[in-house]
Amino acid sequence: MTEPTPRGRAAGRPKRPPTIHDVAAVAGVSRGTVSRVLQGGHNVSPASQQAVEAAIAKLGYVVNRAARSLVTQRSGSVAFLLTEPQERFFEDPNFTTLLRGCTAALAEHDIPLLLMTAGDDAERRRVTRYLAAGHVDGVLLVSSHRGNPMIEHLREADIPMVCCGRPLGQRGRVPYVAADDREGAKDLVRHLLESGRTRIATIAGPQDTPGGVERLSGYREILAEYGLPANERLIAYGDYSRVGGETAMRELLDSEPELDAVFVASDLMADGALSALEHAGRSVPEDVAVGGFDDSPVALTTRPPLTTIRQPWDRISAEMVRLLLDRIAGEEAPTVILPTELVVRRSA
Numbered sequence: 587m588t589e590p591t592p593r594g595r596a597a598g599r600p601k602r603p604p605t606i607h608d609v610a611a612v613a614g615v616s617r618g619t620v621s622r623v624l625q626g627g628h629n630v631s632p633a634s635q636q637a638v639e640a641a642i643a644k645l646g647y648v649v650n651r652a653a654r655s656l657v658t659q660r661s662g663s664v665a666f667l668l669t670e671p672q673e674r675f676f677e678d679p680n681f682t683t684l685l686r687g688c689t690a691a692l693a694e695h696d697i698p699l700l701l702m703t704a705g706d707d708a709e710r711r712r713v714t715r716y717l718a719a720g721h722v723d724g725v726l727l728v729s730s731h732r733g734n735p736m737i738e739h740l741r742e743a744d745i746p747m748v749c750c751g752r753p754l755g756q757r758g759r760v761p762y763v764a765a766d767d768r769e770g771a772k773d774l775v776r777h778l779l780e781s782g783r784t785r786i787a788t789i790a791g792p793q794d795t796p797g798g799v800e801r802l803s804g805y806r807e808i809l810a811e812y813g814l815p816a817n818e819r820l821i822a823y824g825d826y827s828r829v830g831g832e833t834a835m836r837e838l839l840d841s842e843p844e845l846d847a848v849f850v851a852s853d854l855m856a857d858g859a860l861s862a863l864e865h866a867g868r869s870v871p872e873d874v875a876v877g878g879f880d881d882s883p884v885a886l887t888t889r890p891p892l893t894t895i896r897q898p899w900d901r902i903s904a905e906m907v908r909l910l911l912d913r914i915a916g917e918e919a920p921t922v923i924l925p926t927e928l929v930v931r932r933s934a
Contacts, residue, residue, distance in 0.1 A: 604645035613641035663698045664910065665722040667713065669736050670729045671705035677827065678854055679882045680899070681728065684750065687903025688726055695911065699726075704736055718743040724910045726750070732794040746913035748906050752796040752921075761919035763905040767797050767879075770895040770926035771804025774877045775849050777893070777928060779812055783847035783875055787820040789834040789859060791851040795826075801851045801879060820845060824855045831855025835862035846874055847934065853878040853885045853894055860888055860933070875934035881927075890932035898924050 606624075610617045615634050622630050623638040630638075641647070666685055668675055675681045689699045700722060704710045717725065717740065724746035730737065732754040740747050741759075749762035778786050788805045791798030806816045819841045824830035831850060835858065838845060850856035856878035860870060868874050870890060878885060881896035901924050909919040 604647045606647070608645055609638060609641045609647050612645060613637040663700055663722050664692060664907075665700045665702050665717060665725045666728065667717075667725050667736065668701070668703045668728045669705065669710075669731065669734055670703065672703050674705070674729075674827075675703060678852075679884060680852075680880055680897075683882065683899045684728060684903055687900050688907055691904045691907035695907075710736055710739065714739045714743070717745055724748075724914045726906050726910060727753075729795070730754075731792070746910060748910040748913065748919065750902065750906060752800075754794065754796055754799065761909050761913065761921060763902050763909065763922045763924070764796065765897040765902065765924050765926050767800035767926075768804040768807070770879060770897075770928075771801040771849065771851075772808040773926070773928045774879065774893070774895050775805050775808045777930065778847045778849065778875055778877060778934060779808070779814075781875065781934065784814075785820065785842065785845045786814075786847040786849060787822070787838045787842060787845045789822050789824050789831055789838070789848060789850045789855055791824065791826055791855075793823065797879075798823075798851060805849055817842070824851070824858075826852045826855060828854050828858040828861075831858030832862045833858070835859035836866075839863075839866055839868075847876070848874060849877050849879075851879050853880045853882045853888075853892060856892055856894070856933075857884050857888050860892075871932065871934050877934045881929050885929070885931070888933065893931045893934035894929050896927040896929050898926070 606617055606620050610620045613620065613634070615637060619630060619634050620638050623635055666688055668681060685701060692699050702713055704713045725740055727736065727740070727747050728750045730749050730751060730753045737753060737760060747760065749760055751764045752762055753760050775786060786809070788802065790802040793799055793802070809816050820838065822834035822837045824834040831854065834855070835848065838848065839862070848859060850859050856876055860876060863870055863874055863876070870876050876892065878892045878894040881894045885892040885894045905922045905924070909922065913919045
């Protein structure tokens, strides 16, 4: 026997998705109350809030972002903007770690994250046009070099932003979240000094980046505290890449072959430095102790495992998202600087 077609629904017609009117009917409240709950719950009683949330769960209601954006004038999304060439995103694990943390933090607010890169002028122009058109509500700006034009482009377009790391040359103008790079560097070099090392070199990061500047300053300061003025021949510069670290380590061995330790401003560069030391016939840590910075996944795969400074990536991600949501809501956002941690492994 054929089952009769339900009244009011044509055979084979898919069930329509629940609407805000359905949620209001099931919750026993007005459509306006449901709308206020969906926009943050302002001026809604706890009982009504609970009733609406229960109705949403029962019906499986999903917010129509396109419709809501017409009312709120917001896109409901945020951009993760990396101002580096695309290949750097895939090479440096710090970027993927930060992206993953920001995605998770935004997911708690049901906000999707768009990954964008702007490593050259053409990309910056395209990204600026897209962002200025209102496709996102705010930007998490990552890897900001001194003079980075994206900061001014975003300011001119009045787009809320938060930087990862102190934006050089933007004193007080842009909110940011950063690890305490200088103190982290001092902790690592202090560890090398207290283990008996006396000729400690460093491979610094680019000096147009906040991490490059602050970590080198920490290196210089802790040597001065121990009465060891920095020898410029013991300082080389890299670009945060594995190849850059390897090249800089070779330069140091050529200029100061008697060095017995090296503080490297990133784990990825430290991996390159370890390769250069191996090719030079230097054992680690017996001949040369090596310390890095970040405690990225790279630190566990080097030979030997890398002594390094741990950046609190989960907290950095969460704070960046919190500050950006405050800025989107029109509130002031302070600077946040988070402590680092020395992680001792076999390399030093």
